Amino acid sequence: MSGASNSGAALGSLLRQIIVWVVFAAVVVVLPHLFTSGSSISMMSQMGVFILFALSYNMLLGEAGMLSFGHAVYFGIGGFFTLHAIRAVNDGVFSWPLELMPLVGGAGGLLFGIIFGSVSTRRAGVTFAMITLGIGSLVESSANMFTDFFGGESGISANRVTEVTLLPFSYGPQIQVYYLIGAWTVFAALLMYLLTRTPLGRISNAVRDNPERAQFVGYNTTMARFVQFALSGFFAGIAGGLFAIMFEIMTASNVGLIQSGSVLLMTFIGGVGVFFGPIIGAVLITYMQTALSGFSEGWILYFGLLFVFMVMYAPMGIAGVIVAHFAPWRAGQLHRLIPVYALAVVPAMLALAGLVSVIEMGYHLSLAYDPSQPIDLFYMQVNVTRLLPWVVAVVVLAVGVALLKWVSGRIRERWNDINKTTERPEAAR
The missing domain is CATH 1.10.3470 (ABC transporter involved in vitamin B12 uptake, BtuC)
Structure with a gap:
């Protein structure tokens, strides 16, 4: 057999x-x-x-x-x-x-x-x-x-x-x-x-x-x-x-x-x-x-x-x-990760938007022939020589990173719970 x-x-x-x-x-x-x-x-x-x-x-x-x-x-x-x-x-x-x-x-x-x-x-x-x-x-x-x-x-x-x-x-x-x-x-x-x-x-x-x-x-x-x-x-x-x-x-x-x-x-x-x-x-x-x-x-x-x-x-x-998600999937635990992953979407988008804004404004400020000319950033006209766009970009980036750090803790906790759940049947066997 x-x-x-x-x-x-x-x-x-x-x-x-x-x-x-x-x-x-x-x-x-x-x-x-x-x-x-x-x-x-x-x-x-x-x-x-x-x-x-x-x-x-x-x-x-x-x-x-x-x-x-x-x-x-x-x-x-x-x-x-x-x-x-x-x-x-x-x-x-x-x-x-x-x-x-x-x-x-x-x-x-x-x-x-x-x-x-x-x-x-x-x-x-x-x-x-x-x-x-x-x-x-x-x-x-x-x-x-x-x-x-x-x-x-x-x-x-x-x-x-x-x-x-x-x-x-x-x-x-x-x-x-x-x-x-x-x-x-x-x-x-x-x-x-x-x-x-x-x-x-x-x-x-x-x-x-x-x-x-x-x-x-x-x-x-x-x-x-x-x-x-x-x-x-x-x-x-x-x-x-x-x-x-x-x-x-x-x-x-x-x-x-x-x-x-x-x-x-x-x-x-x-x-x-x-x-x-x-x-x-x-x-x-x-x-x-x-x-x-x-x-x-x-x-x-x-x-x-x-x-x-x-x-x-x-x-x-x-x-x-x-590949790391194969084990939870085989154990029928993958659905438990979806809520915490969904929770991370908004912070990730905020952090990415803030990072892209800082980089693009920095490049325009240092390389453009006339930095006072506005640039298109997320469907908005932004003047990088003003302070407000920089403050907004940094705040969005900081908020996104802080929320991501908090969500990552929830994700680690959920992974630990899943690992304990999947290890118990193996130990019993």
Whole structure:
């Protein structure tokens, strides 16, 4: 009976996983029919690229515990390899279909992942992080030296419309590029997920959690980190290749520290402890970059504040917060959290409104040519040179924070009650 129940549970788990991936693929197919504008399709294409990039970074940080500050190296090099390959196809040097061009980027990322990984993965922890930071700075500074490959300050560009394709598409229209990116996103994400279920994935988790114990029982921790690092470079190169196909240009900034910091933000904010966490982070950060950059000059400050907030109050990321609610849901206690969460909505909106007001007024006061000109803030005309708007914004922010602090105490109490309720049946068993 026990074996039958275990096999039934395993089959149920497999079916759930298949359903999740089918739904993921269906969402990718349907989205352009819901958001039909050119800007929306372009933004969703970028989301697909950065989903792969963030998942490849999670292979390092989330799966193997390797904090890298230079992961954009493999993303950017993959993009440069792809553009050179496209140019070679257009020049008739060799024939390779555009649909498979991301594999060229993956090969470039894998090659340099092997080269740099053989050096950096010999160490772990802070030393590894500093080595990757040095490698990232080295490659970024080398971009202006090796102009034949990197193109100097202007970068490398190519026309993605070639005559060599597997399908009867030119890939000139953005919608065709979107579906190419979407297909690669689903396929590569599935491969990375399957890697987490392999012995390599399990060993990487062991090296992340307790490297001394993993080494004691006979695992080669350095080799595990190296293989994981190289494969991560491969998938980052695929993402870079898709980025190059989409934008048809790569510059030194694509291998730089800002790009590496961006993928770190995506992965951490989304959640490094859960596979789908980087997907959430990539979608959120890409949307914020697109939406906030047109809304506010201080959009980078909002990123920084969001990152600080997540580090302080939700270190497991958005996905970690979601997963934490699974236990109360299974125990039938989730409904007890809804009232206190609803109670936090108004204070949270007040605090957010006050914070946004202070930031936007501060930027306008310091950067505007004529600060006395009013700005539009929450559908109101506000003159930032007057004292009253500042007083109102600070008071709203202070009231919101104070009420949030009080509500957070109620939320903690409710969580403690739920944890006690769910622990009693386990203790009785």
